[in-house]
Amino acid sequence: MNPRPMLSPDVLEDIDLNDRQLHADYDLSEVWRYLRAERPFYYQTARGSQPGFWVVTRHADCTAVYKDKTNFTAERGNVLPTLLAGGDSASRTMLALTDGDRHTQVRNLLMKAFSPKMLSNIGQSLRTTVDGLLRDAIEKGECDFARDVSGKVPLVAICDLLAVPQEDREYLLSLTAHALSADEADATAEDNWTAKNEILLYFADLAESRRSSGHNDVVSLLATSSIEGEPLSDGELMANCYGLMIGGDETGRHAITGGLRALIHHPDQWRMLRNGEADLQTATEEVLRWTVPSLHGARTATADVVVNGKQQIRAGEIVSVWFASANRDEEVFRDADRFDLNRTPNKHLTFAFGPHFCLGHYLARMEVEAILDGLRRMVDDIQQTGPEKLIYSSILQGISSFPALLKPDRRVPPQT
Numbered sequence: 305m306n307p308r309p310m311l312s313p314d315v316l317e318d319i320d321l322n323d324r325q326l327h328a329d330y331d332l333s334e335v336w337r338y339l340r341a342e343r344p345f346y347y348q349t350a351r352g353s354q355p356g357f358w359v360v361t362r363h364a365d366c367t368a369v370y371k372d373k374t375n376f377t378a379e380r381g382n383v384l385p386t387l388l389a390g391g392d393s394a395s396r397t398m399l400a401l402t403d404g405d406r407h408t409q410v411r412n413l414l415m416k417a418f419s420p421k422m423l424s425n426i427g428q429s430l431r432t433t434v435d436g437l438l439r440d441a442i443e444k445g446e447c448d449f450a451r452d453v454s455g456k457v458p459l460v461a462i463c464d465l466l467a468v469p470q471e472d473r474e475y476l477l478s479l480t481a482h483a484l485s486a487d488e489a490d491a492t493a494e495d496n497w498t499a500k501n502e503i504l505l506y507f508a509d510l511a512e513s514r515r516s517s518g519h520n521d522v523v524s525l526l527a528t529s530s531i532e533g534e535p536l537s538d539g540e541l542m543a544n545c546y547g548l549m550i551g552g553d554e555t556g557r558h559a560i561t562g563g564l565r566a567l568i569h570h571p572d573q574w575r576m577l578r579n580g581e582a583d584l585q586t587a588t589e590e591v592l593r594w595t596v597p598s599l600h601g602a603r604t605a606t607a608d609v610v611v612n613g614k615q616q617i618r619a620g621e622i623v624s625v626w627f628a629s630a631n632r633d634e635e636v637f638r639d640a641d642r643f644d645l646n647r648t649p650n651k652h653l654t655f656a657f658g659p660h661f662c663l664g665h666y667l668a669r670m671e672v673e674a675i676l677d678g679l680r681r682m683v684d685d686i687q688q689t690g691p692e693k694l695i696y697s698s699i700l701q702g703i704s705s706f707p708a709l710l711k712p713d714r715r716v717p718p719q720t
């Protein structure tokens with residue numbers, strides 16, 4: 305329902321790939337295909353006061369940039385909107401925007417929060433949450449899957465991980481939904497900044513209250529740990545809680561809604577899943593490759609470098625890496641434009657690559673798998689019942705509203 309028109313590569317020189325409206329209004333598949341084939345290192349020139357930047361679209365070149373920590377830095381920003389606006393205020397406080405030894409130290413600390421033990425506790429409550437949300441959606445008849453189901457799953461998981469009090473969760477959801485993208489076309493960059501600042505302030509208070517609380521959660525872990533005898537600074541504490549919240553919430557929501565949409569558009573794959581002919585973990589990887597919630601990431605060159613022996617990049621230049629294109633690279637994925645729940649191997653770049661590889665990948669995979677499993681067990685048929693609404697962002701891609709009807713599987717005994 306309401307597919308976006310395909311944008312022709314002929315207009316490439318006139319469009320701005322950093323324009324949030326562009327990604328909501330058009331399907332860029334043909335543009336990516338053309339760039340991969342003809343101009344794998346395309347330089348988008350300055351648009352007005354906005355500086356130019358490199359656009360990298362092939363899988364092999366994207367990984368080459370992302371693994372090269374000698375010649376590229378994430379510290380000035382890791383997405384185009386902040387880099388092109390002059391840099392990110394969370395530089396060297398948020399993990400994703402920290403490089404070198406400090407990055408390794410803080411990442412090692414945070415890895416404890418993502419240990420199998422911590423996550424297995426969350427796994428139980430995640431499955432219960434997912435089943436409950438699906439049951440409610442089924443009983444409701446028509447639902448807005450994006451809001452009623454996807455909107456709640458990652459938030460519950462991440463709030464459990466951070467032990468955010470129940471009464472604050474709705475408030476945080478309303479903020480995270482506006483920090484990186486917008487549901488409305490007329491939302492401004494200021495709306496994003498306001499939401500981001502309110503989340504930071506919320507976590508500043510929460511972290512302060514956990515400095516001596518004896519809780520066993522990630523905020524307490526960060527608030528009470530030290531590196532080389534020094535506690536994390538207030539800025540690091542706030543920024544990293546924010547990073548987990550943002551990294552973990554909106555991306556996951558879009559993977560889940562996009563997954564449902566893909567199943568509706570590919571009824572043969574839905575039938576396979578329902579009939580138990582698709583391995584859940586393999587299917588999860590394909591949903592992640594297909595939906596690719598992070599459209600792009602970006603780096604700044606710290607030295608003159610020739611990437612993959614092909615393209616000279618000068619020190620100081622901004623390089624954007626398009627996961628949305630790399631995940632459809634014909635050189636890496638057989639029948640790349642086919643949604644195939646049994647696809648193996650599946651070396652997608654949905655969680656990026658290299659030293660900043662997504663810290664929450666395992667949790668995100670658990671969320672998608674729980675949804676696929678719940679749908680497979682509880683739902684007989686899925687239909688889209690109204691037009692979907694896409695988000696406005698050049699950083700993320702996803703759906704903010706998706707009217708759907710989930711018909712119950714009569715084989716499942718009703719809950720008492």
Ligand code: HEM
Binds near residue numbers: 548597660
């Ligand atoms: C990093 C995507 C879920 C936390 C990243 C990056 C990507 C990404 C592309 C690399 C950014 C860059 O370096 O330019 C996703 C997607 C998700 C997801 C698509 C869901 C489908 C999560 C979850 C969490 C999380 C659930 C935590 C609860 C992080 C953190 C980093 C990160 C902390 C920074 C890692 C570092 O710099 O070492 N994610 N993410 N993400 N992600 Fe995720």
